[in-house]
Amino acid sequence: xxxxxxxxxxxxxxxxxxxxxxxxxxxxxxxxxxxxxxxxxxxxxxxxxxxxxxxxxxxxxxxxxxxxxxxxxxxxxxxxxxxxxxxxxxxxxxxxxxxxxxxxxxxxxxxxxxxxxxxxxxxxxxxxxxxxxxxxxxxxxxxxxxx
Amino acid sequence: xxxxxxxxxxxxxxxxxxxxxxxxxxxxxxxxxxxxxxxxxxxxxxxxxxxxxxxxxxxxxxxxxxxxxxxxxxxxxxxxxxxxxxxxxxxxxxxxxxxxxxxxxxxxxxxxxxxxxxxxxxxxxxxxxxxxxxxxxxxxxxxxxxx
Numbered sequence: 001x002x003x004x005x006x007x008x009x010x011x012x013x014x015x016x017x018x019x020x021x022x023x024x025x026x027x028x029x030x031x032x033x034x035x036x037x038x039x040x041x042x043x044x045x046x047x048x049x050x051x052x053x054x055x056x057x058x059x060x061x062x063x064x065x066x067x068x069x070x071x072x073x074x075x076x077x078x079x080x081x082x083x084x085x086x087x088x089x090x091x092x093x094x095x096x097x098x099x100x101x102x103x104x105x106x107x108x109x110x111x112x113x114x115x116x117x118x119x120x121x122x123x124x125x126x127x128x129x130x131x132x133x134x135x136x137x138x139x140x141x142x143x144x145x146x147x
Numbered sequence: 148x149x150x151x152x153x154x155x156x157x158x159x160x161x162x163x164x165x166x167x168x169x170x171x172x173x174x175x176x177x178x179x180x181x182x183x184x185x186x187x188x189x190x191x192x193x194x195x196x197x198x199x200x201x202x203x204x205x206x207x208x209x210x211x212x213x214x215x216x217x218x219x220x221x222x223x224x225x226x227x228x229x230x231x232x233x234x235x236x237x238x239x240x241x242x243x244x245x246x247x248x249x250x251x252x253x254x255x256x257x258x259x260x261x262x263x264x265x266x267x268x269x270x271x272x273x274x275x276x277x278x279x280x281x282x283x284x285x286x287x288x289x290x291x292x293x294x
Contacts, residue, residue, distance in 0.1 A: 003149070006266075007259035009291025094292040098259055112154035112245055119153075119266030123290065143270065144156025145241040 002104040004115045008122050009094040012129040014064040017095055020125060021067045021086050022058075030125040030134035044072050049137050054079055064088060078110050097122065116143050149251040151262045155269050156241040159276040161211040164242055167272060168214045168233050169205075177272040177281035191219055196284050201226055211235060225257050244269065263290050 010017060020026035027035040027045070034048035041061055047053045054076065056069035067086040071079045087098040099122055104111050120141045128134030135141060157164060167173035174182040174192070181195035188208055194200045201223065203216035214233040218226045234245040246269055251258050267288045275281030282288060 002152075003254060004152075004262070005149075005254050005259035006263040007256055007291070008263055009293060011292055096256075096291070098256060100254075100259075107150060107152050107247075109154055109243075109245060112152035112247075115151070115262065116153040116155055116266045116269065119263045120270075122263065123267075123288070126290070141270070143273070144154070144243070145158055146156065 001102065002107040002111060004099075004101040004104070004111065004118055006099040006115075006119055006122050008097050008099075008126050009091070010097060010126050010129050011094050014088050014090050014095050016129055017088055017097060017125070018064045018067070020128060022061065028136060029128040030136050031121050032137040034137070045069070056084065059083075076110075078104070078108065081105075097125070113143070148249065149254040149258060151246075151248040151251070151258065151265055153246040153262075153266055153269050155244050155246075155273050156238070157244060157273050157276050158241050161235045161237050161242050163276055164235055164244065164272070165211045165214070167275060169208065175283060176275040177283050178268050179284040181284070192216070203231065206230075223257075225251070225255065228252075244272070260290070 020029060022038060024035050024038045027038055032047050032049055035045065037043055037045045041058050044055050044057050046055050052075060054071060055073040057072040059070045060066060060068035065088050069084045071082045074080065082101060082103045085100045089096040099118065101118060120143060124134040124136060124140065167176060169185060171182050171185045174185055179194050179196055182192065184190055184192045188205050190205050192203050192205065199222060201218060202220040204219040206217045207213060207215035212235050216231045218229045221227065229248060229250045232247045236243040246265065248265060267290060271281040271283060271287065
């Protein structure tokens with residue numbers, strides 16, 4: 001199994017970051033502006049990018065500390081069975097956000113693409129919290145000329 | 148063993164990207180402005196960030212297609228034994244750059260940090276080729292507040 005790992009540090013409150021990871025309003029500020037369905041454990045969040053995109057079921061929530069999702073549905077196929085976790089660790093001068101997207105079948109070119117793109121979106125989350133203005137889809141930074 | 152994977156697409160010539168990966172002048176435009184020693188197979192490149200940083204031995208070169216380095220020396224300790232490859236694949240409208248940093252002992256927080264930071268530097272490579280102006284250290288984008 002292959003995994004994507006990232007870590008960023010955000011100047012802000014863990015509460016604000018947790019809100020940005022667990023509500024439609026918050027998720028729309030940094031990943032995709034087309035986000036619906038976010039809620040408690042068992043809710044299924046629909047993330048859309050021009051109409052297509054993944055669904056994730058919320059499988060674990062520890063307020064201001066941990067968010068876990070399991071891929072649900074069939075889009076994109078390579079993401080089936082994958083899990084995403086965000087762990088928040090409060091430090092003296094920032095909140096570290098440790099991201100993992102695990103259970104990939106193998107490290108395909110598409111996984112490599114997603115790894116780079118997750119970095120872009122996590123930096124968008126950082127900007128959203130620190131400046132009030134992230135870069136969610138469709139205003140996201142493009143990493144190639146297919147996007 | 149854990150691995151970092153990324154992929155970007157660059158509007159430019161494979162020759163120009165290969166130059167940016169195999170010469171002090173080119174590497175200085177996107178990773179760190181303190182780069183010395185780049186050359187053929189067997190050369191050891193010193194990448195420095197305020198005086199510290201890794202050495203990499205060039206272990207394989209396929210002009211305009213493949214660059215492979217093996218970590219050499221002792222800094223940083225977590226990188227000992229790791230390998231980096233850049234594969235260039237010419238497509239109709241862009242050159243895909245497939246990056247791998249392999250042979251990590253385990254997916255530590257430091258590896259997660261490096262994964263995000265590699266994405267930032269690969270986007271710097273993209274900018275350097277496409278606009279003539281990358282963001283090498285010390286003008287790199289910061290991903291946390293320890294940098």
